[in-house]
Every structure is written in structure tokens, then in C-alpha cells.
Amino acid sequence: MIRPTASVVRLLAAAALALGLALAAQTPGEAHKAITSKYLFNEDMFPLFRDRCGRCHVDGGVAPMSLLTHEDASPWAESLRLEFLSEEPAPPWHQMTLTPRELDMMLVWANGGTPRGDASKPPPPVKLVNEWAQGAPDVPLRLPAPFTLEATANEASHEVVLPLTAAAGRTIGAVDLLPGNPAIVRSAVLKLKTADGDTRDLGTWMPGRTTAVVLAAPVKIAAGASLTAPIEYRRTWKYEGQMLTDHSAVGLYDAGARRATPSARPAPGAARP
């Protein structure tokens, strides 16, 4: 009989450990995974997810899943790691600056068994906030017609033309879009078209913004002008096979007007009057 040498024993132990780690990594959030994270969902992760991700990752939001309960967030631990710690450039909706501490918390929690924390202190339920980012615009305009994303289409680009008759003569400093169906409106490149057909870009709207789109310079709206925009729609797997309708609105803000600062807007899930 061959006696295993010390180095073979070490090798086997290392292999067993690696296998154990690999298995653990494949089953994130499962009850039997060792809890090594000092960060807990209810105490530490919920405020982070609410403030940094909750504008989109909330039921009814543009992202496919909520991250605002322990049950909803835990299964995404591995995917979260891949998304935020990869070298790949982030997709447009994830181009945010997370602090090193926020990244560290996500990594530690995702790798460390996604602990819930004190079960007697669950976080408050969070509802989607679908409001003008900067308060009611001076000129709110509903798009002329609703748009339907057919059940068979996963994405669509829809060109809208909105006459600006109601805003003629005003000087505009910012413009915003309020999605009718926040789950599917992905982006809109807002342009101003004059009566003689010249167009200029005003800016690009994306979901989850905390301010309106501020124009590079104020623009006077002449008679006969209209706002045009290709609006990009996309469904996530959550709405597979459903017919979905959107009727968004565009808002214009007078140049130089004093506005509520974004920080005056309550965070989703924060106490609201």
C-alpha cells in the first residue's frame, strides 16, 4: 500500500476546498452557505440598494427585478458581482459612480452568503416613484398618441412628433420625459424641429434620472416648432409575451426658473407626506 505523502494530502485538501468553494459559489444565497458577510441586508444593503439601484430595481421599474427585499435581491448575488466587478464597460443604465465602500459592501454581501440580518426589522416596502424628476414642468405636454409594444416584439423604436404650440415664445432651459409605462421606456433623444425643418439635439433622456435634461444653452421656441424624438422601448423577461402600452409626456422648463434641487426629492422608500 502506498502511503500518501504529506504533499498529496495537502493537494487533496486544497482540491476539496476548491470544490467546496465552487459549489458554494454556484448556490448563492442558499441557507447552507456559510455566512461570512459582516454586511446584512436589512441593516446595510437595503439603504444602499434603495438609494443607488431602487429607482430602476423596484417592482414596475425599468429593471427586470426588484432589489429591495431580501427575497428579491439574494438570488442575484452572483449576477451582481459579474455586473459591477467586471472589467467590461458598464451598460448605459449602470454607468453610475459607486464609491469603493459601496462596491466593497456589495462584494462582501454577495460572496458572504447574502445574510438577511434582523428578521424582526424588515425594511419598509418600496413603491415605484414615477414623477417628474424636478417637479411639475412649466409646460407639460402629453405625447399625441399612446404607443403599443406588441406581444411579439421585444424592442421597438418609435418616432414621435409633438407640436410645441403651447410653448411658442417661451425660452426653455431644460426638458424632461415622464414615462407612461416606466417598465419599457429605455431612452429618448429629444430634438427641436423648427417650422422650416432644422433640427437640433436638446439632450438624451434615460430612465432613473434625478434631474431634467438641462440644455447646453437656453432655446427660444419659435412658432411652428415641434419636439421630435425617437423613443426606444424594450421589455425585460419579466413581461415576456405581453402587449404593453405607453403614453409618455414631455415637460419643458423655462430658462432661469428656480427649481427644487434633486436632493429635495424624497428617496424611494423614505417617509413621504
Ligand code: HEC
Ligand atoms: C437607471 C436604471 C438602473 C439603475 C440605477 C440600476 N440598474 Fe441594474 N439594471 C437596469 C436594467 C434596465 C437592467 C436590465 C438590462 C437588460 O437586460 O435589458 C438591469 C440589470 C441588472 C442586473 C442583471 C444583470 C443580468 O444578469 O442580466 C443586475 C445584477 C443589476 N442590474 C444590478 C444593479 C445594482 C446592484 C444596482 C445599484 C448599484 C443597479 N443595478 C442599478 C437598470 C438599472
